[in-house]
Amino acid sequence: MTQLFEQTLSVLNCGLASFADNLELANAEVTRLAWQPPALGEVAAGLDLASLIAHPLVEQANQRAFAQYLAAQPMLVDVKPASEAIAAMAARKLILHSGPPIAWAQMCGPVKGAIVGAILLEGWADNHEDAERLAREGGVSLEPCHHHDAVGPMAGVISPSMPLFVVQNSANGRHAYSNFNEGLGKVLRFGANGPDVLARLRWMKQTLAPALKAALAASGPIELRPLMAQALQMGDEVHNRNAAATGLFIKRIVPALLDTGLPLEQIRAVTQALVENDHFFLNLSMAACKSMMDAAAAVPFSSMVTVMARNGVNFGIRLSGTGDTWFQAPANPVEGLFFPGYGVADAAADLGDSAITETAGVGGFAMASSPAIVKFVGGTPADAVNHSRRMQSITLGSNPAFTLPALNFAPTAAGIDARKVADRGILPVINTGIAHRLAGVGQIGAGITTAPMPCFVDAIRALAEQVRAHLHAHPHEQETRTS
Amino acid sequence: MTQLFEQTLSVLNCGLASFADNLELANAEVTRLAWQPPALGEVAAGLDLASLIAHPLVEQANQRAFAQYLAAQPMLVDVKPASEAIAAMAARKLILHSGPPIAWAQMCGPVKGAIVGAILLEGWADNHEDAERLAREGGVSLEPCHHHDAVGPMAGVISPSMPLFVVQNSANGRHAYSNFNEGLGKVLRFGANGPDVLARLRWMKQTLAPALKAALAASGPIELRPLMAQALQMGDEVHNRNAAATGLFIKRIVPALLDTGLPLEQIRAVTQALVENDHFFLNLSMAACKSMMDAAAAVPFSSMVTVMARNGVNFGIRLSGTGDTWFQAPANPVEGLFFPGYGVADAAADLGDSAITETAGVGGFAMASSPAIVKFVGGTPADAVNHSRRMQSITLGSNPAFTLPALNFAPTAAGIDARKVADRGILPVINTGIAHRLAGVGQIGAGITTAPMPCFVDAIRALAEQVRAHLHAHPHEQETRTS
Numbered sequence: 001m002t003q004l005f006e007q008t009l010s011v012l013n014c015g016l017a018s019f020a021d022n023l024e025l026a027n028a029e030v031t032r033l034a035w036q037p038p039a040l041g042e043v044a045a046g047l048d049l050a051s052l053i054a055h056p057l058v059e060q061a062n063q064r065a066f067a068q069y070l071a072a073q074p075m076l077v078d079v080k081p082a083s084e085a086i087a088a089m090a091a092r093k094l095i096l097h098s099g100p101p102i103a104w105a106q107m108c109g110p111v112k113g114a115i116v117g118a119i120l121l122e123g124w125a126d127n128h129e130d131a132e133r134l135a136r137e138g139g140v141s142l143e144p145c146h147h148h149d150a151v152g153p154m155a156g157v158i159s160p161s162m163p164l165f166v167v168q169n170s171a172n173g174r175h176a177y178s179n180f181n182e183g184l185g186k187v188l189r190f191g192a193n194g195p196d197v198l199a200r201l202r203w204m205k206q207t208l209a210p211a212l213k214a215a216l217a218a219s220g221p222i223e224l225r226p227l228m229a230q231a232l233q234m235g236d237e238v239h240n241r242n243a244a245a246t247g248l249f250i251k252r253i254v255p256a257l258l259d260t261g262l263p264l265e266q267i268r269a270v271t272q273a274l275v276e277n278d279h280f281f282l283n284l285s286m287a288a289c290k291s292m293m294d295a296a297a298a299v300p301f302s303s304m305v306t307v308m309a310r311n312g313v314n315f316g317i318r319l320s321g322t323g324d325t326w327f328q329a330p331a332n333p334v335e336g337l338f339f340p341g342y343g344v345a346d347a348a349a350d351l352g353d354s355a356i357t358e359t360a361g362v363g364g365f366a367m368a369s370s371p372a373i374v375k376f377v378g379g380t381p382a383d384a385v386n387h388s389r390r391m392q393s394i395t396l397g398s399n400p401a402f403t404l405p406a407l408n409f410a411p412t413a414a415g416i417d418a419r420k421v422a423d424r425g426i427l428p429v430i431n432t433g434i435a436h437r438l439a440g441v442g443q444i445g446a447g448i449t450t451a452p453m454p455c456f457v458d459a460i461r462a463l464a465e466q467v468r469a470h471l472h473a474h475p476h477e478q479e480t481r482t483s
Numbered sequence: 484m485t486q487l488f489e490q491t492l493s494v495l496n497c498g499l500a501s502f503a504d505n506l507e508l509a510n511a512e513v514t515r516l517a518w519q520p521p522a523l524g525e526v527a528a529g530l531d532l533a534s535l536i537a538h539p540l541v542e543q544a545n546q547r548a549f550a551q552y553l554a555a556q557p558m559l560v561d562v563k564p565a566s567e568a569i570a571a572m573a574a575r576k577l578i579l580h581s582g583p584p585i586a587w588a589q590m591c592g593p594v595k596g597a598i599v600g601a602i603l604l605e606g607w608a609d610n611h612e613d614a615e616r617l618a619r620e621g622g623v624s625l626e627p628c629h630h631h632d633a634v635g636p637m638a639g640v641i642s643p644s645m646p647l648f649v650v651q652n653s654a655n656g657r658h659a660y661s662n663f664n665e666g667l668g669k670v671l672r673f674g675a676n677g678p679d680v681l682a683r684l685r686w687m688k689q690t691l692a693p694a695l696k697a698a699l700a701a702s703g704p705i706e707l708r709p710l711m712a713q714a715l716q717m718g719d720e721v722h723n724r725n726a727a728a729t730g731l732f733i734k735r736i737v738p739a740l741l742d743t744g745l746p747l748e749q750i751r752a753v754t755q756a757l758v759e760n761d762h763f764f765l766n767l768s769m770a771a772c773k774s775m776m777d778a779a780a781a782v783p784f785s786s787m788v789t790v791m792a793r794n795g796v797n798f799g800i801r802l803s804g805t806g807d808t809w810f811q812a813p814a815n816p817v818e819g820l821f822f823p824g825y826g827v828a829d830a831a832a833d834l835g836d837s838a839i840t841e842t843a844g845v846g847g848f849a850m851a852s853s854p855a856i857v858k859f860v861g862g863t864p865a866d867a868v869n870h871s872r873r874m875q876s877i878t879l880g881s882n883p884a885f886t887l888p889a890l891n892f893a894p895t896a897a898g899i900d901a902r903k904v905a906d907r908g909i910l911p912v913i914n915t916g917i918a919h920r921l922a923g924v925g926q927i928g929a930g931i932t933t934a935p936m937p938c939f940v941d942a943i944r945a946l947a948e949q950v951r952a953h954l955h956a957h958p959h960e961q962e963t964r965t966s
Binding site for chain 1: 726727730731733735737742751754755855863865
């Protein structure tokens with residue numbers, strides 16, 4: 001004991017900073033550990049979390065959900081107008097948007113702008129003022145894409161006449177949908193709704209969509225997962241970088257286009273649009289990821305995250321075990337690179353359904369595959385590798401279909417476990433574009449953000465309640481813990 | 484002194500192994516350094532090397548040669564039959580092959596097979612026996628591609644009616660040529676010469692070449708260096724992996740093909756051939772590299788390597804300062820992966836002009852860009868990074884046009900300095916395919932090899948003699964050393 005007091009103090013501090021402050025005032029050397037108690041340090045939430053860790057009901061459910069995710073085989077099978085693909089759209093004036101549900105009054109600029117554009121495209125109003133009034137006064141239903149098996153990047157707006165990619169999971173027969181990518185610049189998904197934007201959307205439904213539909217009929221279904229896997233070997237993470245994947249898709253679809261018998265002029269125009277848009281594959285990647293995550297959905301008691309999506313105000317997640325319930329929190333800020341002339345003050349909050357890619361183990365989770373992405377979202381290639389490694393500690397496993405060359409072909413971390421996120425305080429990383437807060441300005445940067453912790457804490461609470469209710473109703477089911 | 488003898492011996496041994504052997508017999512701990520004296524330890528060669536190091540004539544020449552290499556802008560400008568592109572071919576029965584000069588009798592199986600195929604293609608003989616006799620009896624001139632501004636992979640056989648890519652360096656107006664890539668399997672470049680092979684070659688000159696020529700006329704010249712640079716960001720090293728580069732080329736050429744007014748059937752067939760051959764860009768990469776290296780050629784006193792090429796028996800190099808002289812040695816073995824059913828005993832010696840890619844700073848020098856290449860040539864992604872790093876110590880500089888994402892966008896090592904190779908004992912690394920030693924079996928593996936040291940030692944000797952002769956003739960030019 002006397003020896004102890006003779007030694008120089010060497011202190012590791014975790015938890016309250018004030019302990020370290022006092023020791024440093026007394027000239028002791030203190031290393032501060034970045035640690036906080038699980039589940040945001042809320043005692044009740046911590047107890048809920050503890051009740052779920054290693055719980056056999058949850059473990060078994062997660063195994064099932066994760067296996068269903070791994071078994072999914074998303075195939076691009078068709079192109080259809082939204083009104084044909086989504087039954088609700090044929091029945092009423094319905095426009096879909098990205099993220100969790102949100103009322104018109106609360107929506108951010110880009111989403112409002114995109115909805116106005118969609119109303120004009122559908123001919124439900126003749127001018128911007130009338131279109132905005134229609135939306136404001138409830139003349140159009142506004143619902144999340146995710147409520148209709150669909151996803152859309154940024155504003156994510158889908159209206160009945162827009163063409164959708166139809167992706168079918170050949171393992172369970174279910175469909176997932178996404179809209180078409182418009183390219184960069186002034187585009188609907190960033191809230192632009194001028195004549196050029198509407199003209200491009202009309203061209204997409206009148207020229208592009210029938211051509212792709214015919215090409216798919218000629219080629220047969222296209223397996224999307226192997227295509228994504230190849231792109232991961234070619235510098236894409238298939239969220240913010242899709243240059244290789246788009247090239248691979250072109251190699252599949254252009255020969256098929258040439259087999260359609262369509263007029264040469266149409267084939268030329270479609271081919272030109274594809275080669276000019278390195279982001280074209282993004283929406284296919286998203287639909288494929290949606291298809292894979294839907295395969296894992298609705299397994300009671302599973303803590304696997306099946307949706308992460310943003311509406312420009314809130315970030316929302318869904319767990320497999322809690323079904324259609326959204327757990328929401330204000331979106332975290334984006335750390336990124338702004339295009340010249342723009343800064344943080346110009347940015348909308350994080351937006352879009354495209355975080356479905358991270359939910360499925362690609363995007364930010366596969367950043368190690370895409371060192372060149374750091375030129376777009378910031379950081380260094382080493383940071384990209386670290387993001388991919390860190391995600392291994394919050395997932396149920398990894399996906400052998402998606403390997404990372406820079407990590408010696410290790411599979412990507414996949415199947416986010418809400419328990420691990422809350423327990424370890426490590427948030428899912430998301431590569432994301434940054435929209436201007438005003439409708440129609442467009443993309444002003446790109447960067448990296450995270451899913452906010454309160455979503456996971458609330459989800460854990462709801463799941464714990466579900467487990468408690470179940471055990472209450474079935475008292476014979478002894479709670480036995482696996483190790 | 485007494486203290487010294489009391490200490491445990493701790494020995495680093497460099498040079499003769501027998502010192503270490505004896506010490507180990509006496510139970511001393513010895514660390515053996517992998518070192519050998521420069522220039523293979525030959526005293527005269529070592530003195531020649533010493534005479535060139537930091538020599539102002541050489542330094543200035545290297546600066547000029549390297550600057551001309553960096554300034555080169557290879558553009559794909561046209562497609563022409565070899566007889567139109569290469570004047571000597573119109574004048575006499577001439578067939579080109581890869582590597583340094585070699586007589587028919589000494590040639591390896593695949594090169595002989597390819598020459599027989601070319602003679603049949605040209606109609607200079609009606610059957611294999613007559614074709615072989617013609618070649619054996621000197622009825623056809625056999626000369627290196629490099630003697631006619633051309634390069635070809637593996638056997639590298641070019642005959643008058645074959646179509647060539649015409650690449651022009653817009654910085655100096657000079658042309659470089661390469662043949663077309665036939666894809667994998669039974670192909671002329673591996674010595675196959677059956678009816679299928681000849682039919683494909685005929686299709687290439689009758690259908691593919693006119694279509695590409697027309698597409699180039701429609702698109703205008705295509706800059707190749709930016710395309711290669713982009714491919715380095717997408718997992719290619721543009722020697723053994725050209726999947727991304729081929730995709731990027733398809734994105735440029737197919738829209739142009741659709742603008743040619745050619746029959747749809749021809750456009751379909753050409754597009755199909757392009758999308759089915761991930762190696763299609765290899766020959767364009769080689770022609771671009773040849774164009775860049777020719778820009779650095781023929782600068783008196785420069786020790787920069789401008790050619791590395793193999794004829795299936797010998798490996799040959801050329802220095803800028805020694806012009807058209809070849810320095811040859813038997814090719815080093817290839818360490819690699821064999822396709823199932825094949826092994827070292829089946830392999831031909833290292834073959835082809837494709838090491839022009841390494842000479843230009845890509846291929847093995849840019850392996851860090853291509854972690855997935857190790858699935859093809861062996862090793863790990865970490866090995867690939869190490870190869871790229873190690874090459875920095877034998878080059879005059881690096882090429883800012885070609886950056887390596889995995890090395891935080893460091894430029895590739897480029898401009899091999901024969902002095903540094905001989906001085907440091909580090910050999911240029913080359914990614915290479917492995918041909919079966921018998922004509923026509925085809926590719927049986929791929930791996931990594933090196934350029935043999937005697938080529939560099941001989942080249943250093945010749946360059947030193949050149950410098951001595953110059954100083955003898957111009958005694959007023961004092962030899963002053965730069966530091």
